[in-house]
Amino acid sequence: MVFGKLMNNKITNFIKKKNKSKIISLTAYSKNVASIIDKHCDLILVGDSLGSVLYNFSSTKKVTLDMMIEHSKSVRMGVTKSLLVVDMPYNTYRNSKEALSNAKKIISKTKCDAIKLEGGKKVVQIIKTLIKNKIPVMGHLGILPQSATNFKFKGKKLTERNKILKDSKLLEEAGVFSIVLECVESSLAKEITKTVKVPTIGIGASVHCDGQVLVTDDLIGLNKIKARFVKRYSNIEKQINDATLKFKKDVVTSKFPTKKHSY
């Protein structure tokens, strides 16, 4: 396996979690959230989902390299324990030369541990180039938001199943240290997870994956997405709303600020 020789300790320890403990992974776009979730995560992803979650973009295609770098610099300040992975945005890895130059820029400016990019066979040569240059790469199969024409789950048709399974083997051979499986049918996710030696991280890809990732804003109820794969674990929207209302009431009735909060 390529990663054995080239990868650093943090990455090899991450890979070793496969078949030992479930891998916990979430997204973060800023320092404050990152520092809270870091304690409980194995991997924190600065996903290009920030385009839709924070900027209301209709697709991740509009996310730029500079946006990813600035958000990742903020997240880096909150992450001490987890592996920090940054998404390479759309049109920043169209060939090996472009990918290498942009990945080096992301790593040097954000001090992240690895980058993630979307695709199978098409990106194998690019992944090999990055890994040859000591840049750890996470793969991403299933729904590929940067090129998707629809957001239906993957793996219903046999041809599609075979392609995704083959792509997962190609990514492994190219040297990725992990693969995100997005909205992949359960039995296919199970087969891929059994087949490849690197951890699979599922989002809408069943309990059979080695780990799970969710967009943190979905998990805490700050984002209003209604996808089947999202489970809301808290209702931060309500908490922010309630705090704002209390603040408003205190200001209107001159209960805030008191002497305690004044100079």
Ligand code: KIV
């Ligand atoms: O952009 C993102 O947040 C992602 C995760 C959903 C895996 O790629």
